[in-house]
Amino acid sequence: DPSNAAAYNNLGIALKESGQTGEAISCFQKAIELNPELFASYYNLGTVYKEKGQLDEAASYYQKFLELNPVSAAAYNSLGLVFQEKGEFDRAVGCYRKALEFNPSDAAIYNNLGTALKEKGQIDEALTCFEKSLEIDPNDTALNQIFEISYIILKNGDLTRGWSLYWKFNDSYWQKRIPDKRMWDACDIRGLTILLQSDAGFGDTVQFVRYAPMIAERGARVILNCQRELISLLQSVEGLERVIEKIQRSEFDIFIPIRRLPLVFRTTIETIPANIPYIRPNPVMVQKWKDKIRHDTADLKLGLVWAAGHDDRNRSYPLDLFSPLAGLENTTFYSLQVGLHASDAKNPPEGMKIVDHTEELKDFSETAALIENLDLIVSVDTVVAHVAGALGKPVWTLLPFIADSRWLSDREDSPWYPTMKLFRQPSPCDWKSVISRVGENLQALINGDISYLSAS
Numbered sequence: 001d002p003s004n005a006a007a008y009n010n011l012g013i014a015l016k017e018s019g020q021t022g023e024a025i026s027c028f029q030k031a032i033e034l035n036p037e038l039f040a041s042y043y044n045l046g047t048v049y050k051e052k053g054q055l056d057e058a059a060s061y062y063q064k065f066l067e068l069n070p071v072s073a074a075a076y077n078s079l080g081l082v083f084q085e086k087g088e089f090d091r092a093v094g095c096y097r098k099a100l101e102f103n104p105s106d107a108a109i110y111n112n113l114g115t116a117l118k119e120k121g122q123i124d125e126a127l128t129c130f131e132k133s134l135e136i137d138p139n140d141t142a143l144n145q146i147f148e149i150s151y152i153i154l155k156n157g158d159l160t161r162g163w164s165l166y167w168k169f170n171d172s173y174w175q176k177r178i179p180d181k182r183m184w185d186a187c188d189i190r191g192l193t194i195l196l197q198s199d200a201g202f203g204d205t206v207q208f209v210r211y212a213p214m215i216a217e218r219g220a221r222v223i224l225n226c227q228r229e230l231i232s233l234l235q236s237v238e239g240l241e242r243v244i245e246k247i248q249r250s251e252f253d254i255f256i257p258i259r260r261l262p263l264v265f266r267t268t269i270e271t272i273p274a275n276i277p278y279i280r281p282n283p284v285m286v287q288k289w290k291d292k293i294r295h296d297t298a299d300l301k302l303g304l305v306w307a308a309g310h311d312d313r314n315r316s317y318p319l320d321l322f323s324p325l326a327g328l329e330n331t332t333f334y335s336l337q338v339g340l341h342a343s344d345a346k347n348p349p350e351g352m353k354i355v356d357h358t359e360e361l362k363d364f365s366e367t368a369a370l371i372e373n374l375d376l377i378v379s380v381d382t383v384v385a386h387v388a389g390a391l392g393k394p395v396w397t398l399l400p401f402i403a404d405s406r407w408l409s410d411r412e413d414s415p416w417y418p419t420m421k422l423f424r425q426p427s428p429c430d431w432k433s434v435i436s437r438v439g440e441n442l443q444a445l446i447n448g449d450i451s452y453l454s455a456s
Contacts, residue, residue: 005035009044016048024048039068043075050082058082073103077112084116087428092116107137114148119402119428123409127152154405162405163263174199174257181249184256186264190219192253198226199257201309202364202383205230206390207406207416210278211261213239223252232365233387236280269408272415276392285369292357293373299330300446303371303388304354305379307341314400315381316341317431323349324439329446334374336367336384376445378438381407389417396441398434401425 001007012027025048031041046061062079066072080095096113103109114129127149134145146169154162174197175183184194194215198205205226215222216239224234224243234243256264265271293301306322308315319341325333326349335345335356345356361367368387371377377388377395381404388395397420399407407414407422414420421441423434 003034005031005038005041008034009038009041012041012044016044021048021052037068039065042068043072043078046075046078046082050078050085055082055086059086071102073099073101073106073109076102077106077109080112080116084112084119089116089120093120105136107133110136111145111148114145118148118152121401123152123155151405155409157269157408159262159267159269163260163267167260167263170257170260174255178249178255181252182254183260184254184264188218189215189254193221193223193251195247195252195255196222196224196226196258196261197255198224198230199259202227202230203381203386204259205234206279206383206386208258208261209234209237209240210273210275210390211258211265212237213278214265214273215239215261223247224258226258229363232363233279233281233368236282237278269415274416274418276418277390279368279387279390281368281372281391282365285365286372289366289370289373293334293355296332296355298332300328300376300442301332301334301374302442303334303336303374303377303379303384305336305377305382305384306344307337307339308380308382309339314402317380317398319344319347320349321431321435322352324435325442326351328439328442331442331446334370336361336370336377336379338367385420386417389414389420392419394419394421396421396423396438398431398438399424401428401430 008027008031012024012031015021015027016024025045028041028045028048031038042061042065046058046065049055049061050058059079059082062075062082065075066079069075076095076099080092080099083089083092083095093113093116096109096116099109100106100113110129110133114126114133117126117129130145130149130152134149146165150162150166153165171183196209196212196215209224212222212224221241222239224237224240225245225247226234226243228245231243231245234240267273304322306317306319333348333352333354335342335354335358337345338358338361342358345354345358348354357370361370364383364387367384368391371384371388371391371393375394377384377393378398379385379388379395380398381400385395385397395417397407397414399422401424403424406416412422414422423437425431426433
């Protein structure tokens, strides 16, 4: 029966499942040619094109499906996912809300709506959606929802509740990883050796190592197990007996992932241990860098970082966007950019001179020593911003529209780093506005207004 549209649709499904995408598309299109009202084929075409990354085509076919079947929660949800992937969050939110009209008990749709609202910056509404999703389905989607909810709670400044919720599902991971040792939960540790275990990126380690003196005050010997590049720098932290990259389990009695420390100490915004500097660079290295840049007579020596690690596009931007700063008088820019984008310094924006010694920055001790000789650091959200803040140096941190929860919401200052000033995107991907504000603040600073150095 060569005129059987349903058979073509079913054959298309079988071909799609076997990976024969092109043949599947042909079958779905043939089904529609034979029966233009066979709405299932429109949906299937939308799904195929979505999986291929052809989002405009996917949206078009989902919309055609909804013209024929306007009460499909699944189709509205799928269309919402397409818009979300395209960054069209308002349209995505509209689709998810429409989907919930037809299926108000679908946890996945609430989850998707929460994610889209979070991207729009509507944090409280997003939290409500994630909580509703978790209420409907506490099993299959629980882990993702708990993480999303904890992120929002932390961003809203409720550190105790946020960290408690975050570690509700992360504790088990670490207990399985080190099964023969107890994870510290604020119990008495006098006379014990406690291992602080780095459990995330460089910046997290620098941010939370500040708790080491508080642990030592409880009578424990404190060992930090962290990334090799940080070892020499963090040896200066008070309270640390040793800083190492690898450790035998016989060398410690109890352990704690370093990001769990705010929870153990019941940290609130008001009680963040923010005594700076809590990291001190090697004085010999500081003198070396002082001698190296002694010839620079500029009024403002500015360290610059424009890209985060792992090529994180949300937290990074092209060096060319700094071009409005090229004309600043009596200012020398020093590249602190290492890794994938370090070579960008060799092709700076026209008129901008960037001094690049990054080939000599073999670890963060060298970076910290150079920072100590600069007047101001301007950095994206990456480890250099943390190091500068921990050193007590003025640092301006450039944040994306949806920033990490550690930077909270709607603040120009950071309670973690008293000398830090935050510059936030007013809308997604709007780095130009950020650089414009940085330029205005730098000009005011050059004109002698030192109040622009930090937000506090």
